[in-house]
Amino acid sequence: MSIDPNAPLTNEQLIKLHSLMVQGRVLEERLIQMYKQGDGYFWIGGPGEEAFNVPLGMLIHKGQGPEFDYLHFHYRQSATLLAMGADPVDALRQMKNTATDPYSGGRNFGGHPSIRKWNIVPVASTIETQYTMAPGTAMAQKRHGGRGITIVTGGDAGTAEGDFATCLVWSSRPMEPLPVLMIVTNNKWGISTAAAPQHGEKNVADRGRAFGIECKTIDGNDPEVAWREIASAMEYVRTTRRPFLLESIVSRLYGHSSASGANPVTDEADCLKGFEARLEARKILTREQMDSLRQKFTDELQLAHRRVREEPQPDGKTIYDHVFQTRDLVRGG
Amino acid sequence: MSIDPNAPLTNEQLIKLHSLMVQGRVLEERLIQMYKQGDGYFWIGGPGEEAFNVPLGMLIHKGQGPEFDYLHFHYRQSATLLAMGADPVDALRQMKNTATDPYSGGRNFGGHPSIRKWNIVPVASTIETQYTMAPGTAMAQKRHGGRGITIVTGGDAGTAEGDFATCLVWSSRPMEPLPVLMIVTNNKWGISTAAAPQHGEKNVADRGRAFGIECKTIDGNDPEVAWREIASAMEYVRTTRRPFLLESIVSRLYGHSSASGANPVTDEADCLKGFEARLEARKILTREQMDSLRQKFTDELQLAHRRVREEPQPDGKTIYDHVFQTRDLVRGG
Amino acid sequence: MSSMIQAVRMALHVAEERHGVTDIFGEDVGPPLGGAFTATQGLKRAWNSPLDERGIVGTSIGLGLAGCRNVAEIQFCDYAFNTIDLLKLGGMMSWASHGDWNCPITIMTPVGSGIRGSIYHSHSFDATATHIHGWKIAMPSNPKDAYALLLSCIVDPNPCMFLIPKALMRSRAAPGEEIPGIDVDDRGLSKLIDAPLGDRSKWTPQWPDTPDLFIPVGEAATVRKGRDLTVVSYGRTLPLCVKAADSLAAEGIEAEVIDLRWLAPYDWERIKESVKRTGRALFVNEDTEITNFGEHLARRTTEEFFYELLAPPKVLAGAAIPGIGLADNLEMASVPQLPSITQAMRDLAASKP
Amino acid sequence: MSSMIQAVRMALHVAEERHGVTDIFGEDVGPPLGGAFTATQGLKRAWNSPLDERGIVGTSIGLGLAGCRNVAEIQFCDYAFNTIDLLKLGGMMSWASHGDWNCPITIMTPVGSGIRGSIYHSHSFDATATHIHGWKIAMPSNPKDAYALLLSCIVDPNPCMFLIPKALMRSRAAPGEEIPGIDVDDRGLSKLIDAPLGDRSKWTPQWPDTPDLFIPVGEAATVRKGRDLTVVSYGRTLPLCVKAADSLAAEGIEAEVIDLRWLAPYDWERIKESVKRTGRALFVNEDTEITNFGEHLARRTTEEFFYELLAPPKVLAGAAIPGIGLADNLEMASVPQLPSITQAMRDLAASKP
Ligand SMILES: Cc1ncc(C[n+]2csc(CCOP(=O)(O)OP(=O)(O)O)c2C)c(N)n1
Numbered sequence A, B: 001m002s003i004d005p006n007a008p009l010t011n012e013q014l015i016k017l018h019s020l021m022v023q024g025r026v027l028e029e030r031l032i033q034m035y036k037q038g039d040g041y042f043w044i045g046g047p048g049e050e051a052f053n054v055p056l057g058m059l060i061h062k063g064q065g066p067e068f069d070y071l072h073f074h075y076r077q078s079a080t081l082l083a084m085g086a087d088p089v090d091a092l093r094q095m096k097n098t099a100t101d102p103y104s105g106g107r108n109f110g111g112h113p114s115i116r117k118w119n120i121v122p123v124a125s126t127i128e129t130q131y132t133m134a135p136g137t138a139m140a141q142k143r144h145g146g147r148g149i150t151i152v153t154g155g156d157a158g159t160a161e162g163d164f165a166t167c168l169v170w171s172s173r174p175m176e177p178l179p180v181l182m183i184v185t186n187n188k189w190g191i192s193t194a195a196a197p198q199h200g201e202k203n204v205a206d207r208g209r210a211f212g213i214e215c216k217t218i219d220g221n222d223p224e225v226a227w228r229e230i231a232s233a234m235e236y237v238r239t240t241r242r243p244f245l246l247e248s249i250v251s252r253l254y255g256h257s258s259a260s261g262a263n264p265v266t267d268e269a270d271c272l273k274g275f276e277a278r279l280e281a282r283k284i285l286t287r288e289q290m291d292s293l294r295q296k297f298t299d300e301l302q303l304a305h306r307r308v309r310e311e312p313q314p315d316g317k318t319i320y321d322h323v324f325q326t327r328d329l330v331r332g333g
Numbered sequence C, D: 001m002s003s004m005i006q007a008v009r010m011a012l013h014v015a016e017e018r019h020g021v022t023d024i025f026g027e028d029v030g031p032p033l034g035g036a037f038t039a040t041q042g043l044k045r046a047w048n049s050p051l052d053e054r055g056i057v058g059t060s061i062g063l064g065l066a067g068c069r070n071v072a073e074i075q076f077c078d079y080a081f082n083t084i085d086l087l088k089l090g091g092m093m094s095w096a097s098h099g100d101w102n103c104p105i106t107i108m109t110p111v112g113s114g115i116r117g118s119i120y121h122s123h124s125f126d127a128t129a130t131h132i133h134g135w136k137i138a139m140p141s142n143p144k145d146a147y148a149l150l151l152s153c154i155v156d157p158n159p160c161m162f163l164i165p166k167a168l169m170r171s172r173a174a175p176g177e178e179i180p181g182i183d184v185d186d187r188g189l190s191k192l193i194d195a196p197l198g199d200r201s202k203w204t205p206q207w208p209d210t211p212d213l214f215i216p217v218g219e220a221a222t223v224r225k226g227r228d229l230t231v232v233s234y235g236r237t238l239p240l241c242v243k244a245a246d247s248l249a250a251e252g253i254e255a256e257v258i259d260l261r262w263l264a265p266y267d268w269e270r271i272k273e274s275v276k277r278t279g280r281a282l283f284v285n286e287d288t289e290i291t292n293f294g295e296h297l298a299r300r301t302t303e304e305f306f307y308e309l310l311a312p313p314k315v316l317a318g319a320a321i322p323g324i325g326l327a328d329n330l331e332m333a334s335v336p337q338l339p340s341i342t343q344a345m346r347d348l349a350a351s352k353p
């Protein structure tokens, strides 16, 4: 089923988009609180990227195997997962490294999901390595036929790693161009390092041009723009089976991670505020409706936090579990 | 001392250029013969690249320390070394891995020189790693001031390694652009792999554009073009202290290396033939002069081969020598 | 008698025909060359990758995650040292996802010395590989094992490394150790499956009908029985150990030789049984000797049955230097050779408690 | 009492002021942050690199070849695994050029567990590093050693690795073990050299006048004398070994504890003298236990003085799994902790020949 990128979003879609953005923001705030209350050792996530990450999740063709989209995410994708229908409580579980954490059984940091039934490959902390793996899943999809594509996300600073170039090289080979949507969420920072003095490129996306890769830099703070541009890039990749490099300018509203304090910043645009003002002006939602929605999510997650706190921790004896698989899970599915 | 790239070469210069090209070719032919006669385990070199490599060597500002050019070469640079004034017999010594091999004491393959007094850093077999080190020497030069630049060479296929991108990124940082002349000698092959199906870029040099790096693709089979373009790129780097990416289209006249037989190919342009025809037409040299020049070099190297064959082999007991240095050789100089 | 490289090629053929291998790729793996050592000539699924080892390992993992069983080659293991992080990630797909994923891939790479490969074509990879957990690691010492180990790697649902000793590429199967189904002589086999020199575009191989052979993961082989000492080795040094043992029989020394074959997981039971019986253990490999896999085996031997040992377990390995020098004398002095192996066995047999 | 991270920072200050260090760089090493662990705050020569470890190591080597003594940081050693080939090349500049070049660089990186770093911020690097020949490798267990070892690395003409145990970053010097020249208390020192929270653009550190301290390359320290067994360790596990030894004294067990400090080259004479005297050796580190540096030390111990040993040398190391899990129980079970170290020492002391 193909989506017309240029069809304006219906009110219903806008309301859903907004609701997911709010839920995404509230989830991150809860995760930060968990960290600050000692219910987790480390927080990293995507508050400020909801306007891009939610449309992305809504547009992903979700499922298992090559006819669906393969997803090579990094650690700021919680709102995308919500938009795909993930249970936010699972994010809390990984934050609290409980035995019930479905993503890693309490092994990995929060924000590092793995969901095979949705083709979400295990998120790793190693910056940019996902870009070396994306060509592999895309190759499988190219051969399989259909509309499934590979989507890989990462930050701006990370593009300095050779792995970003690897993805450009491998997806644009004349002998087998690949259906990869390469996404760079550019928040103009790598931890404490400002982008400007480090990047000779005007736009990161320009790096695609030499390879004949379609590329575009967009305002990722506007969810309607993001929807349109993601949908259009996806449609290009789904139909031409060729790569697209999409750079999205986003904000980083709580700094890099808990390592830098996880405190709100005031000098960056908040995509949610902007969107809410527009929804109000367009009379699609009232302030009260939005406030009560936020309150509802906040209450739900506060309760969930309490529950998760009581869930069991993994047993030290399990450290050797799953070093090897006995069955082939990824074939046949 | 600066060179006017556009000043036509004098006859004297053309004769010198030609002589070095011939000597370079004869040297490679001798090295191949050594391999074929069992006087060496492996041959790799640059026959077919003389029209580019000789002018490069002639234009290099040779010496030790940051006021001179730092050279991060790969394994096809023998003609460049000759043009810089290296003794061709040393190439034979490394080919025969004698104890007298001044480049590595019989440890490394032929074509892998190291000459500290000329800033030639040890050539390694690892494709493209030299591009990660070039920014370091260039940084030292930027700070030191003067006209010294860093020159790094490599092949076309190797640009697929992330290390090539590393050099683009590091030399074009707005906070500290670097005086690096990045050279890609494009012979359209990586061992047996043809370039066309693997490269989405029309020209490898186009990859510099996104970074605001000056770049150019030139005909490396014409020594006068090569002279002019190298001189002009060098002048740019020497004076602006910014990077330049120069791609030179060259031929590979004896295949990849001895691993692929080291036999002459017939379907690639021979830069020496083309140049000699021109010199003859312009009445700068006669066929006889050129033939006797070639004969002279051939005879010299044949004699040298016989001598080198008798030089001692390294002793097995020396394998631990030089693992560590006791003195700091590179500082102070 | 097939050579090891022919055995590898035949295994890959069987794997693409019968075991669903979708991709065999790497630098110069596809036509026209079919691999720096001819391992991949004539295979349907073989293709040339860009010159980028990180892309090769990453793409292999990606294909694996998408359910495509594949074999990726690193042209020389010397060129895998820029991919250790990716190998670590590949090895932890199952573990880090708490069993949600697996990654059915095989990374194949030539290892070790023996062809005057100089500094950057002589490295070993066993020390590095065995320190990357989550991989199964196989290393053959003869053509038939190469065939069976590679097939075993390919059908395993986990990431596997297949390390091919460069020095043994052209070694031939011993009599009685031929892969079944090959009913031609060496020349005949070569005609069937070795690509001709020159233009190969019209050539197609004629594959002999070889069966599935597997070696259970973790199963070593005792290739020579003996009572006086136990020698554990693999790859290039294994045939040298056998040769040394045979020659020492004339001196009345009977060495047992175990071909480990799988470095991870490895056959501890077999080592244990043998060393407890002989009381003497020598571990031979050619990787450099500081932080070496043989040192692991030696320390476990010491820790677990110290009081049953008649002599200190010994490790014979490569010299701890940055690389292997090109000149003959240098290579010979850098890694174990027949004389040093023989001497180490003799010394160990002679050492009295 | 300075913390280890303050000691590192002061050493870097001394190095840039008095030993010609031209560059201290890496991800987030320069202003405003001054390092993920604050190691590089307030230094004149510190600058932020692109997020590219291969570029960091390559540039460090390049600077070194141009005669610029420099210190490059890999933010976590976990992110050095894509640079092993470059580390190998750096380590062979002298050897491969037959002594023509040297490369006076220091790569500094935090290692190990202890801060709930989960899978990719808990790796050890000692097994990997000691298998890369041509590097000198130091690893401190206390602030004063950190200061002196780092300065020793920096002035050495060879490439050096300085591995900083994450778990000990904030540990403080023991009484009497302070770096000379610091005549203020902890708060006072913090005021002088720790950057303030918030805007730092106008802050400049007030460096105490600390002297040059060096530890000869390859010199370990015997930090506790004992007659019953020898414990050799380094980094995070060293203070735990001392603590365990102190507690075992109550049981009548007197353990000698050696802090290796230099992993390459290492102080074999000291280990030898001690183990020959005690007859019992325990090697403790937290890298994973297959192909582990402690296994090298153990096998050498066994090989060289088997007949003088009263018990099998033992290695206590990390579990052979792909990473360290985040949850407390997982991390505790994955790497040696005080109870397992104490028990290993007790068992070794008790084992009778
Ligand atoms: C290979 C690697 N190097 C370093 C790090 C440490 N690190 C974690 S996040 C980060 C900055 C990433 O910046 P960017 O790519 O812009 O993504 P952002 O966090 O800004 O979204 C760094 C250096 C890492 N995780 N992996």
Ligand SMILES: Cc1ncc(C[n+]2csc(CCOP(=O)(O)OP(=O)(O)O)c2C)c(N)n1
Binding pocket: B076, B125, B126, B127, B128, B154, B155, B156, B157, B158, B159, B187, B189, B190, B191, B256, C027, C051, C053, C075, C079
């Ligand atoms: C890192 C690395 N990978 C693989 C190789 C093996 N190898 C040697 S030369 C070569 C091809 C190089 O092609 P190109 O970069 O175009 O240079 P050319 O030889 O054509 O001049 C390969 C794959 C290597 N030496 N280093």
Ligand SMILES: [Mg+2]
Binding pocket: A155, A156, A157, A185, A186, A187, A188, A189, A190, A191
């Ligand atoms: Mg960023």
Ligand SMILES: [Mg+2]
Binding pocket: B155, B156, B157, B185, B186, B187, B188, B189, B190, B191
């Ligand atoms: Mg080429």
